């Protein structure tokens with residue numbers, strides 16, 4: 246445990262969904278302080294192109310770096326899919342995304358190697374989960390299914406509604422036909438639909454929640470880099486959003502309770518790392 250460990254962990258998502266990951270992090274690492282940024286002004290990322298998601302992610306990361314975070318958690322599956330590798334290369338601090346940990350847990354849980362993954366349109370189009378799973382288990386068969394209506398259904402509070410069940414039945418039918426034995430919940434909002442998905446897939450299918458695995462991975466990384474925060478004064482968490490702090494606080498409190506206090510509004514549009522010009526994708 247070192248002094249450097251006293252700095253907060255930076256964590257970002259396209260909006261409030263990443264609070265499911267923040268919650269898992271604090272359960273696993275209760276002494277750590279978080280600095281969370283939700284890009285609520287530009288959500289959703291899941292329907293945007295890879296280059297836009299990468300630009301947004303670099304700006305969110307640059308903002309958090311300017312707040313002196315010791316490590317970065319990309320709590321968004323879509324951002325991890327398109328910017329995980331770039332941020333890992335470009336940033337001077339450890340970077341943990343949600344896809345590798347989710348893939349590892351899926352491979353460990355599967356007996357047949359037939360693995361389903363559900364996510365936003367952009368995450369599925371990236372093929373990132375497919376690659377991550379097959380790096381670990383080359384003979385795995387990965388069946389990927391975009392579920393673009395799940396995020397709005399959750400955000401509209403329709404988790405237990407018949408409409409959600411109908412949509413889920415439609416989306417999950419191909420995975421049932423492919424006889425998968427594991428389904429990766431490859432989107433921040435999907436752990437909230439766990440019961441619906443489990444009910445449709447049946448008891449023989451294990452669901453993998455990337456958030457829990459990401460928390461375990463972060464714990465390993467911090468320990469390996471001697472960056473764990475020593476227990477002592479209770480950690481102070483900070484929350485920032487690019488759109489209405491009020492709305493963020495309201496939803497945040499539903500997901501994480503009283504931990505979400507004041508929410509600061511920040512505009513990260515065009516934000517660049519203090520060290521120089523923002524990295525750009527080559528044309």
Ligand code: DGL
Pocket residue numbers: 258259260262263288289290291292320321322323324365368396431432433434
């Ligand atoms: N956070 C996104 C993800 O995990 C879902 C919401 C969005 O599309 O921005 O992919």
